[in-house]
Amino acid sequence: MSVAGFDEEFDVVVVGAGAAGSAAALAAHQADTAVLVVEKCDEATAGGNTRVSGSGWWVNRDPERARTFLRSLNGAYPVADDVVEAWATETAEISPWLKELGADVAMSGDYHTAPEYLELEGSDCYAGMDTVEGRMGNGLLHGFLCRALAERGIETRFDTPAVELIVEDAAVVGVVVEGAGGRRRIGARGGVVLATGGFAADSQMVRDYLRVEDHVLWGSPASTGDGHRMAQAVGADLWHMDNMMTITGVRGDDEFGHYLALWNANNYLWVSGDGRRFVDEAAEPKHGHINRGGAYELFPLRPFHLIFDEQMRTAGPLSPTPDVLPVGWNLLMKGSRWSLDNSEEVAKGWIARADSIAELAGIIGVDAATLERTVEQYNAACSAGHDDQFGRDPGTLGSVARAPFYVLEVAPLLGWSNGGPRRDGRARVLDTRGDVIEGLYAAGEVSSTYSWCKDGGFHIGDALAFGRVAGRDAAARA
Structure with missing residues (x-):
């Protein structure tokens, strides 16, 4: 055990192995830091909603117009300007980045070839939807991301749920996990990235926040709001929990x-x-x-x-x-x-x-x-x-x-919930006073950007974009 009381220590610890978590881990690794991914599911069922999604991300042809489009989609429920800026900039970089990692990226010719919200200002930024191999679904994106992590030697520990964030001097410095050997305290010098998915599989949260009494589940049964509860326990604010x-x-x-x-x-x-x-x-x-x-x-x-x-x-x-x-x-x-x-x-x-x-x-x-x-x-x-x-x-x-x-x-x-811990344009989680909780990041469905309407391929695009932002920023802190 280390002097700080950790069983082991990394530069960046990512919680969750879906699109956001994988992107965060890959981005942190590209910054030459030591990264660990912990995932509560076994390997056969891991990946959250990414694994069973359409697996496509929208193609942003014009970041300037994308800023306008996101504001139009959010309507009366705006998000902060720095979030809009980061989203518009980062979503335009997804396909080039994935190609650099070795993905066979091609545009879908059958689905989301045009914006659904064609009437909204800024929709001309939407050029279609890219996928792995130009094909929808079938877990193709999840499969590629798993291979990309493995090829780079980034460890993913399955059957290892995170249960608590470790805080010292008002900053998140690690996470407590449970595994075959019992509880372990894992330090994170740069930060912890929450990429734990949404809360669609937690019926109480669905009733409390979404006011849906009777629903059936489209995606992963592991979407039980774990990251939401961990973030709230250290003072995180919440945004658009009813979307x-x-x-x-x-x-x-x-x-x-x-x-x-x-x-x-x-x-x-x-x-x-x-x-x-x-x-x-x-x-x-x-x-x-x-x-x-x-x-x-x-x-x-x-x-x-x-x-x-x-x-x-x-x-x-x-x-x-x-x-x-x-x-x-x-x-x-x-x-x-x-x-x-x-x-x-x-x-x-x-x-x-x-x-x-x-x-x-x-x-x-x-x-x-x-x-x-x-x-x-x-x-x-x-x-x-x-x-x-x-x-x-x-x-x-x-x-x-x-x-x-x-x-x-x-x-x-x-299909998914949108709300979660409020974050800024650097994917840093904010507390109820609007201050940054140092060392804590969120990306993907646990804290989706979208406060109201969203178009085809937007959720995967948001997860990949802010996963990269979170991974880079946490690596820089390390």
């Missing part, structure tokens, strides 16, 4: 959900607990937000029901197969597959079948006359070619008229 991304999902046999994409046909409508439509079902989901009533709002926040007919059932799977969209814990880690004609899900009881709309109403416990009237009004809008009630795009108006009819419960599929 997140949910998408439409279906509950399977456990806590993990299937993405409900509805890409194959339009013969469906959504109804709430009273049996009535409540929203434009075809409103474009923009990474957690839809445009409703002329403003962006989080969606979905609570369960509702999908009503569809035989035309829809036979048109193709309601949830994408991995050859189309290889993302999510269910597909990539559990090997779950949705049947091509939705028949297996009917057999499992995930989808209920009925010969009439009135019978469907009885299944979901709503007034039969109300649900029949709702479907009749929707079908009339389809026949007329315009939806006066919610303004659904005429090209997406497909009647629900061919028996048998079907219903399933749609649950918020929680």
Whole structure:
């Protein structure tokens, strides 16, 4: 044991082995410092949401316009100017940096070829999305980062959760971890980088901060808010803890959900607990937000029901197969597959079948006359070619008229949380007075930059960018 009371000591200790943690470790190593990565999961499940994400990062063609775009996306919830500056500058350097490390970087030709928020000022900075090998998902980015760490001799200790930050003279100087040999105190001369992911898998935090009562999980079950609690314990302030991304999902046999994409046909409508439509079902989901009533709002926040007919059932799977969209814990880690004609899900009881709309109403416990009237009004809008009630795009108006009819419960599929310990443009965590907590850094989903809207490839881009910033700054302190 060292004189300072540590069992061992490094220049930089990184907590978490996802995109942010890997980027921090690689950047610190490039600065010729001794780095250790500690990861609470085993090697087979490590990597957080990065491992099961689309694995792409947005291409920033113009940092100056990117500053404007981020401010437009944040809207009424601004982040500090130094954070905007660092984000705009650093995201433009991701692809060149990864290429230097040996990654086969290529732009995706199928996904996120244009900004989702095209109408916002500054969106012209968005040039598309880069990925490893030009392909989405399949853990390709995670795999490359693991190889990059190993090739450089950067140690990653799996099954080693961090449980407490060590503070001396108001500065973070190390971390306590648990492992096979019990608890160990690891010193960090330059600093500790928290890259522990979000809190989507902690149901209490989800209810407290996101106000989502009933959700299913898209990503890693290890996203339990560990870094949030460690940072709060040493006085960290928090930012935009109520921001997140949910998408439409279906509950399977456990806590993990299937993405409900509805890409194959339009013969469906959504109804709430009273049996009535409540929203434009075809409103474009923009990474957690839809445009409703002329403003962006989080969606979905609570369960509702999908009503569809035989035309829809036979048109193709309601949830994408991995050859189309290889993302999510269910597909990539559990090997779950949705049947091509939705028949297996009917057999499992995930989808209920009925010969009439009135019978469907009885299944979901709503007034039969109300649900029949709702479907009749929707079908009339389809026949007329315009939806006066919610303004659904005429090209997406497909009647629900061919028996048998079907219903399933749609649950918020929680992709990630955004909020966490507040940090500055150097990824340094700030306390409740706005002062820097020396030696403590945060990057990635534990402290995402995005206070409101975000575009395709933004989360991985943010994680890689501020992971690099954190690793460099911590190395400089050492």
